[in-house]
Amino acid sequence: MSAAIEAPERAIWLAAARDLRLGFRSRAELIQALVFLVLVVSLFPLAIGPESAILKRVAAGVVWVAALLSVLLTLPRLFSADHADGTLEQLVLSPYPLPLIAAGKILAHWLMAGLPLSVIAPLLGLQFGLAGEELVVLTVSLMLGTPILSMIGAIGAALTLGVRGGSILMALLVLPLYIPVLIFGAGAVEQVMASIDYSANLSLLGAGLLFGALASPFAVATALRISLD
């Protein structure tokens, strides 16, 4: 990343490719986040009993809350390693626009956290008695919603960079902001289960995704500058 830059938009792909490469080097962490998801979801039948009617009723909420927590756990990965070895400071000073670098990092985070989670979610849905269209809507809602979780989470991760007690603080900052995503995501599945038109919920998630994609890189870049200043 030296020399004059002809195509600044390449920063997205460069940053994303770099994070993906580093991420796959520590595959174990990626898999652990998924195991965590499955584990949390499996706790619920043990806690509230195996009656399939009740489990089906809470399925969407359980999977969505577990997805929220799983994404939350992976957020420190976004910046902390780069912060520790000084790479982040270099990225901030690099000739590439920082919001685009931030966008690339968010994209990589989603590809490694939100996407695999959305892919295995139907299996969890099956365990809770969801079927057919319900599973499809669950997956689609997670696919649309988890990128927003990465975006909001990146702001929280950037703000709490290197702060003592950072991870619990980040949860405190980020979880309230996750609530609308949870409501629309889990709501879509609830609606398909009640045979109501669920397209509005998915559209709202899509709108959130677009707005987040436009706004969050700038917020993350500002937060990084504040934290590294």
Add this chain to the structure above:
Amino acid sequence: MNLYKYAAPATFYPLAASLWPWFAGIAAVLAMAGLYMGFFVAPTDFQQGEVYRVIFIHVPAAWMGMFIYLVMAGYGVMALAFNTRLSAMMMQALAPTGAMFTALALWTGALWGKPTWGTYWVWDARMTSTLILLFLYIGFMALNNAIEDRRRADKASALLAIVGSINIPIIYFSVKWWNTLHQGMSVSPTSESKMASIMLWAMLTMTLACWMYSIAVALVRVRAIIAEREAGADWLQGSKL
């Protein structure tokens, strides 16, 4: 007149000292007037009986909780855009009061809910969004406390307040959406079909009293914050609190 002059802590410090007693005084007068109207002039509600009088503090508390967060976000924009330390200090001066009003809105709402709906807590849209608002306040104060470097804490909390305030309408909308989806309690404290105008006036007077109180408290607190931070600055040595 140059208003920017007052953005400097050194000029604002004595100004706040001379202003806050006025706001505190107005708040006290309005509170007494509001309480008198609320308890002695406003008639008993024909549906709810006397319990409805909680409205005279519940609604002002809920409004102030909401309003103060938006004011904080406004100061956050100023803090980030113009790099003024005073606006960041004002945010930090307002946050505890805003959190207090939000918590009081929940508390009074619960105590009102019990006799009115038979339960202390309903997951009704307003109560739920007020609870989330309280979480936003707690997050703001926690972030501000956790960061040692004041300059960074100022800017980080400013950004958080802005992000939070963008989210507030989305949160309110989503919670309302969620509430209608689940056909939950649609009754809500403020949806009285017809409120006698004296009740409305008492409520508005109390709201204004809370507003003036918030300004007075914020002015005093911002003075304390300035004194804490500028400890040792030359201009502070001569002045007394």
Add this chain to the structure above:
Amino acid sequence: MNWAEFFSMGGRGFYVWGSFGVFALAIVIEVVLLRQRVRRAAAGSGEGQS
């Protein structure tokens, strides 16, 4: 209306006074804490420490 009637609030005194009482208490606590903070800040700034 006599005072006993006023305080009973139609049998709902607990809820009404529980609301108003805690509200007043919260404001008193905030003011007291704020006074302490102002005093501490004043003491701190006099000694020239941060």
